Amino acid sequence: MQTEAEPEVSPARMRLMAVIIATALFMQNLDSTVISTALPAMAQSFHAVPLHMSVALTSYLISLSVFIPASGWVADHFGARQVFRGAIVIFTVGSVLCGVAGSVGELVAARIVQGLGGAMMLPVGRLLLLRSVSRKQMVDAMAWLTMPALVGPVLGPPLGGFIVSYFSWRWVFDINVPIGIIGAVAVSMFIPDVREPDRGGKLDLLGLVFSGLAMAFLMAGFETVGRYLVPMGWTIAAFLAGAACCLAYAAHARRTPHPVLDFSLLAIPTFVNSMLAGSLFRIAVGALPFLLPLMLQLAFGYTPLQSGLVTFAAAAGALLMKPAAQPLLSRFGFRTVLIWNGAIAAAMMGLCALFQPNWPSLVLDAILFTGGFFRSLQFTAYNTIAYGDVPRPRMSAATTLYATVQQLTLTLGIVAGAFILEISTRLQGHKEAVQSDYAIAFVIVSAVAMLAAPLCARLPRNAGEALSGHHPATEEKA
CATH class of the missing domain: 1.20.1250.20 (MFS general substrate transporter like domains)
Structure with missing residues (x-):
């Protein structure tokens, strides 16, 4: 192809x-x-x-x-x-x-x-x-x-x-x-110094203004919602202004030959799937670095150093994944890995809801280590298949759009974690968040990550075969 x-x-x-x-x-x-x-x-x-x-x-x-x-x-x-x-x-x-x-x-x-x-x-x-x-x-x-x-x-x-x-x-x-x-x-x-031919055209300054204002307003809204940093009216105004700038940019992009954010890339099935399903997964994963240290330190009484040593197990699991990524994707293919590995990674996030202060740290380390492995593999699969069918001359536009959405969703993950925690604490009548509040937050973000699986199931069985070397047709004949 x-x-x-x-x-x-x-x-x-x-x-x-x-x-x-x-x-x-x-x-x-x-x-x-x-x-x-x-x-x-x-x-x-x-x-x-x-x-x-x-x-x-x-x-x-x-x-x-x-x-x-x-x-x-x-x-x-x-x-x-x-x-x-x-x-x-x-x-x-x-x-x-x-x-x-x-x-x-x-x-x-x-x-x-x-x-x-x-x-x-x-x-x-x-x-x-x-x-x-x-x-x-x-x-x-x-x-x-x-x-x-x-x-x-x-x-x-x-x-x-x-x-x-x-x-x-x-x-x-x-x-x-x-x-x-x-x-x-x-x-x-x-x-x-690998270069592709310049796409030509001037920088889309008006598009940059619209997209920049949209991102700035949306980020400001995400950063302040539910945190009482500014009056709620200001937060709502930021979201409305961000939405208005998004609409203005969409109208502008349809009339511009080289927009700063090229939404025509969404016509590529593997790219749009990675964008949508990957965004759900990133929202969930973005909440983890916020929720875990808070729970360990405020609800379990860990010191910052003890908390850091426990949460670092997730990074160790991610390191272990590196040599396993290519063999796993070659053996099972992107579609299967994204569905089942994503489900396992989501379930491992949900297991954090079961954590108790009296559990040995080695048990926590084992769960976080395993979860880090599956989350890292899922990120690698999403970040690779996104560009599998993108023509090389359009790689710069693809990385720009992907990075923009990635930045928004990771920030949204932190906001989602904080918002769920705040709502649970109020509804349960707690003055401060306790273990049950964190448990609810982990269950909800795990469910958000699980929503990505049906989207990944829409991928064809041979999606990304040029990247992974997995050929399902040949496998079935054998």
């Missing part, structure tokens, strides 16, 4: 490129979560109200959301390697500025700079890898690239607590500097 020329790269070279890009993305994902633990210390340093320090989180997320839609055009116009290397440099400079900030205003400005770099790192890093490897190598490559999304949120809170407890909150940002320098040099030395 594929008539496009495939790049040739050795397995060792492919893994090296994947690790370099994944390390840069790990820096971004780690930074996004490690800062949350440092917010009280920052507030004390700036003589600010701790609750107001959430602006350090929201300013980064909004900056990230606004600039992601432009990443595809920028990569096509200036070259993916140059943009990715520049993104690492910008993110690192932003980290330095955060570390030396003398006021909340300076910190917010520095976080916006970080967001600009981060917005280019995720989609352009993925694009760079997809353009550098053949389709048969995509499963292995994406398996390595999936790691930052799973390890960063798990490792971030305990690492942030350790740094703040024994050093200074400013070191939370300083740890990015050596990683950024090494990453920029490694990209220059080992990542090829």
Whole structure:
């Protein structure tokens, strides 16, 4: 079916490129979560109200959301390697500025700079890898690239607590500097400058304004709903403004030959399936790093270090999955793996509802370790099959749209976890959330993840066979 020329790269070279890009993305994902633990210390340093320090989180997320839609055009116009290397440099400079900030205003400005770099790192890093490897190598490559999304949120809170407890909150940002320098040099030395013909046309500035405002308003609404950071009227207004900007962008995109977010990609069945089913799964998984540490520390009485050691088991399970991804997908195919592995991963999330304070930590570790394995495999499958049928000249548009939706759904997962927890606590008349409230939250997010299975069942049996090497027709004849 594929008539496009495939790049040739050795397995060792492919893994090296994947690790370099994944390390840069790990820096971004780690930074996004490690800062949350440092917010009280920052507030004390700036003589600010701790609750107001959430602006350090929201300013980064909004900056990230606004600039992601432009990443595809920028990569096509200036070259993916140059943009990715520049993104690492910008993110690192932003980290330095955060570390030396003398006021909340300076910190917010520095976080916006970080967001600009981060917005280019995720989609352009993925694009760079997809353009550098053949389709048969995509499963292995994406398996390595999936790691930052799973390890960063798990490792971030305990690492942030350790740094703040024994050093200074400013070191939370300083740890990015050596990683950024090494990453920029490694990209220059080992990542090829693979280019596709420029799609032509000017940057869709009006589309960027509409999409940026839509993302900014929606992210602001998600970040404030149910958290009493602003009056509820402001949150509702943010959602309404975001919806209005979405409609304005949709009308604009139909009249534009090269929109910043190309919704015509939704005509590709494997891409749209990964978008829709993957979004349900990401919402559920996005809630886990929020719910688990809270339950372990507030309901079970664990210290931050004890909680971090338990939740890190999930990251260890994700690491174990890497060599297993290609053999499993080759043996069973994408459709079967996405259905059954997704169901198992959802069930493992639901098992967290059974956790009790008197359970041995080894039992918790075993469940989280196993769940981490299945969740990582599911992410790898979604993130790979999404691009299996996308023509190479349209890869930049595909990574941009995919990253935009991914950012929204992961944030929505945190919001969903917090909202369910709040509602359960009120309905059960608890002053603070107890184990039963967390149990309800885990059951609901598990059910959300389970909703992805029927969507995956709509995939053809041979979906992604060029990526996995699984040929169901040949298997049936045998």
